Amino acid sequence: MTEEKEVVTENNGQENNDKENDTEELTDLESGIIRQVEYYFGDLNLPRDKFLREQVKLDDGWVPLEVLTRFNRLARLSTDIDIIANAINKSTTGLLEVSDDNKKVRRNPEMAIPEMNEERRKELTSRTVYAKGFPKDAALDDILKYFKQFEEVENIIMRRYLDKQTKKRLFKGSIFATFKTKEQAEKFLGTKDLKYNDADLLILWQDNYMQQKQEEYAVKKDKKDKKHKEKEKKEKKDDFKLPTGTVLHFNQGHDKMTREDVKEALTPLGADIAYIDFKVGESEGWVRLAKENSAKEIGEKIIDGKIKIGESEVVFRILEAEEETTYLEKTVEEMAKRRKNQKQFKHNNKGKNFKGKQSRKRKQDQSDDAPPAKVKADNS
Template identity: 35%
Template sequence: MAAIAAAPKDASLEDKIKNQVEFYFSDSNLPRDKFLRSQTGEAGDGYVNLDIVANFKRLKSLTTDLSVIRTALKTSQLVELNEDKTKLRRKYPLPPSISNKRKTIYVKGFPTEEEPQLESVVELFSPYGVVRSVRFRRYPDTKKFKGSAFIEFETEEQAQRAAEEEFLKDQSGAELEVLTKDEYFKRKKQREQSTTASRGAQEEVDSSEKENIASQSKEASFQRGLILGLKNIGENVTREEIKQVFSSFGEISWIDFSRGQSTGYIRFSQPNSAKEAVRALQEKPDLKDKFAELWVLYGDEEKEYWSKVVQLQKEKREKSSKRKKNFQRQSKSKRRKI
């Protein structure tokens, strides 16, 4: 799985070089980079020959001039050069315990014919926060792109914000599925368990269809009183601002809103949170300019909203399942040709 440091599209060459070198020595990459770790020692703060690092593929694609690399690293807060500028190291040891799982999302649905440009992926997810790295996933034997990637953000909050985006399209128009890394591994484990249980007589049963049925059954008996409606939302109100204001009333499962829309919905995790929000904000006139009208969905309106949620999730799973089946058919066809 190749990892690539993410730099803004319009960054200067020096910034791109510094960003890439700092990524090599970062908390995110160094602990899992066996070769570089063998050079830097267990604490990760040992010197490495500059010409070794300069020969790494991604850095080499930026420049092969060691003097340019030295200049770019002058302002680095993470790495430093020795006195004669021939070696570099981290300025401080690795933390004793590192986990970037909650800062990382899993994205699938990219066209598999050609690996997307790093810059386009960074640009797509930059609205949600600072993208630290992109790990394109490939098959171990063929190195062919799987159509998915792990994307690491600077903070857990930024990763969660991106994972809340249920529907997203890349520059080619392909629909992407976005999950937290935790949710990805949870679903992967469920699929593996389902495959093991169904092996034999039900070997051909598609586990994603079973998940679909179970999910629809669960959603059919939805908990009432969780949905808060917002009308006449101010023009400059952002999704993050809505989250900041309303999370004080309870845990938010989903925010159905895009900037510029006049109407939106908040799905809380606990009952009474929506009621509490309506009651409390009626006593705060300073927020009326941003959220002119709030109400809790009940009756037919609530059922209709949940029906739309179920339908959208069903369509999303069906598209994911269709992509999976197409890939399986293509793989079988290739094996036959071989």
Template identity: 30%
Template sequence: MAARGDVRFELFEAEDERETLDYDILDKIIKQLEYYFGDKNLSRDKFLQRKLESGNGWVEIDVLLTFNKLRSLTYKKWTVSAAFYWKGSQLLEISRDETKVRRKPAHPWPRRSRTELDELTVFVKGFPLNTCTDELDKFFGQFGQSVDVFMMCHNKTQRKFNEMELTRAIKQTRHAIRVKKDAEYEALAEPAEELKVVPGCLLRVTGLDKVTTWKSLKEALEPYAKVAFVDYCESKGEAVLRFIEEGAAHAVLTKLEQHGKGLHIDGNRVIVEALEAGEEVEYWKKLAAIKRKLRNRRGRHNSRSVQRGKKRRSEERSISPDNMME
């Protein structure tokens, strides 16, 4: 269970089985990708420039996952895909096969000169040595939207830089082999399943207080209908609950109207509404995409089970698609 203040996405399929995605991590993944593809970083990242040119603007997610900062957030390709499904990006888009990322055609790389970039850049010093980029983003955000925040580290020697480049090259080779194997596996994959939509079971709750947790949400609605799924974004103060039975969302609204007192959670009166038909379809598409990726991920790893270590097997069991399926 998350501590208070965590933003988490939880799927309830059984009392002891649930799959969790951290909304904060998804948001950080998008921000880090936008930094890599930002004007400032692209102007000096020769490696990424070559990848963009050779890939017609696209860069393989497997290549991006070799970058230290992104890899510290996730090493799973499907998590990057989930970040685009749930968070989205104004600057970037993911390919249809969900293996590559590029800048949107509406935001092409401007290829500004060094002089032009310098005119848009400020140099600030005096921060504590242990300051991280997330803290700098928050600090500069109060003065306006910043495209890139780059920390200058003077203690890195050329020797260390070369070692890092060599390590990155080795990782790229390993990932290239993995990409080829994954492509062969996906070529043998079964046709996509027909989208399953249970109408009238999704209920949106807005106006939530910061102290509200997924548990209090579930407990508040359980007396009206059995809850199977809780999608709670604390930073937005809203949640979407999926009930087990078809039409349960409308039934819950009817019961609340009959009581005439509305719905109160943690002492706060909230707003509840059933999702419209179009919203329901989009929501089920996103959920199906995540489940499909979990199944595919499990299948690929099972085919390579001899090569896996204990730690890797443990991680895969924790994201088993069986925990997400009905």
């Protein structure tokens, strides 16, 4: 059997007060039993209670009272079948029938079970109210007693949350109350200064409450997304912030000149090279130094702005102002793109034993300090 939900019908039995048998006073126990069993077979629970629906199909709608005594909330009231049967027989709503031997109960066959579809859900929502302000240690029976002063309430759902420490579902202090009719719900909402044990109650239509929560969620999500983007932007800026005054441009090299040749020419001058942006056969290249404002110092050591590399007099000059800013911004953009591609690759190949060209990449290509594509790094 599936675990029983802790929601019940509040039925004050006012519909047929003109009947002769309603002169008999009901005890609190009998009222509680009637309320609970009528909830089980009522319009709200029965259409969605899979276990009870299966029981109803077995014997022309009849369900043994012994089966119902296994349900938690009824069992708390009583497990005595005779007491339960006698109480149900005093109900004045006409919803339930008790068998001649007082061993079984069923929903009145003349009362069709409503189909739970979208139209039905909307109709239920139209007469459901949200109420907040109940003490978090309040019991369902306490709240049911409070609602007896109002017109007929079909159902009360205590809203709960999972406490991470105790692993228990605790009461939030708010409920959804479904009234018998929309007019009764409107009357409740029109009641001024509602209180529970001197505490003010906040009441809204369920639809209005849900819309309000959706709007609050959207605002929180926007703030969270904005904060995440700002953090991501800051991380990118911090990760790829490059020192200025560090870029040397060179050209007029020979066709077979390599990055290693350029490095060997600059190292004796004390150049701490972070990266050489150059490929064999290209007409120009860039050297990015590691230390802030170190390009000027190296530039002063290059006689007439030229260094002999192989058979060529390679011309060097310092990138300054806007020219350097443009180059560094482009470099940062390429580095960020490379980082993103690497993360995406790792995500797509997570858990895979990937081998091939990726595992044979040059060591210097695996540094975040080098831009992607055709440009290769020299981190030595």
